[in-house]
């Protein structure tokens with residue numbers, strides 16, 4: 001582990017001391033690779049999500065996990081991107097110690113380089129084709145400066161995956177944070193004890209207590225997670241207009257949410273109201289969803305330094321020249337009853353399975369050599385469901 005350079009955000013000393021006390025996330029360590037997958041941490045699947053196509057053939061991606069905490073995301077980044085070089089940084093030596101141990105035990109240690117440094121101070125690092133920064137920028141005093149710093153080490157056309165707090169679904173958390181601050185419980189062991197006591201002692205029908213029990217109790221079982229939620233010394237959260245301002249100020253392009261189903265108004269509306277919603281420009285449509293769904297407590301999305309061309313595979317010739325890859329983020333392969341990349345049940349027909357296996361057996365051949373033109377609708381359907389990822393020929 002290389003040693004850190006001077007902190008460059010005024011919140012850094014407080015925030016790094018906080019995470020030294022409460023390394024986050026508090027997920028237990030285990031031997032062997034991490035369970036399952038999260039496609040947002042698989043560069044190929046993320047690239048296909050953002051552009052409809054796999055990255056062009058070339059060296060394995062360089063990946064940065066900015067604010068890696070105890071290394072849960074780092075572990076997935078290593079295991080879901082074989083051959084990639086992963087750099088993982090954090091300002092908390094305590095969190096990095098756990099992350100190092102996690103990667104040793106998972107067998108991913110050789111592919112990762114940890115460094116105790118701020119994402120504001122990345123001189124000499126990068127560029128990176130894939131940057132992951134989940135739950136970090138909103139803990140800087142100047143998130144905008146943080147985003148600009150990440151933009152500065154993003155490779156041209158690279159992907160930046162962010163997760164930031166959303167105001168709307170965190171109203172009760174904000175009230176509890178405010179209450180604990182007024183009670184002067186601090187951000188250490190005493191805060192933890194009195195914070196838990198507050199939630200146990202509020203009247204059983206109190207909305208804050210009920211909401212905690214229904215929505216957050218499970219997430220905050222580990223002390224580190226409870227502290228992260230209720231005792232944090234430095235936290236900002238956003239609504240969509242402020243999020244667009246943040247992104248625009250960094251000169252970055254919004255590529256889309258990484259949980260797009262959440263932003264689909266058809267899960268909330270139907271009939272004429274849905275038609276009206278669908279007629280809105282995208283940003284207004286999302287603001288409508290934000291207004292209608294008070295459960296939205298975070299934004300997760302991809303950015304790039306430029307708009308990225310989307311391949312729709314409508315042209316048969318382009319499709320026949322492509323190479324097909326099965327999405328590595330599927331559960332139950334090879335088989336017909338799978339879970340898709342979002343862990344939803346997926347039933348493949350015998351023909352679908354045969355087609356995917358034929359492509360897997362000849363990964364370097366264009367589709368034209370592996371299948372018949374009559375298979376193209378099936379290929380498009382598999383691509384639409386992100387079972388099959390396609391690389392342009």
Ligand SMILES: C[S@@+](CC[C@H](N)C(=O)[O-])C[C@H]1O[C@@H](n2cnc3c(N)ncnc32)[C@H](O)[C@@H]1O
Nearest residue numbers: 019067068069090091092095118119134135136
């Ligand atoms: C809520 S934790 C998220 C950890 C991890 N990304 C995850 O989601 O599992 C926030 C992490 O960001 C780190 N952090 C905060 N400010 C940072 C900065 N300026 N540079 C690098 N890391 C920072 C903290 O030390 C902490 O480990």
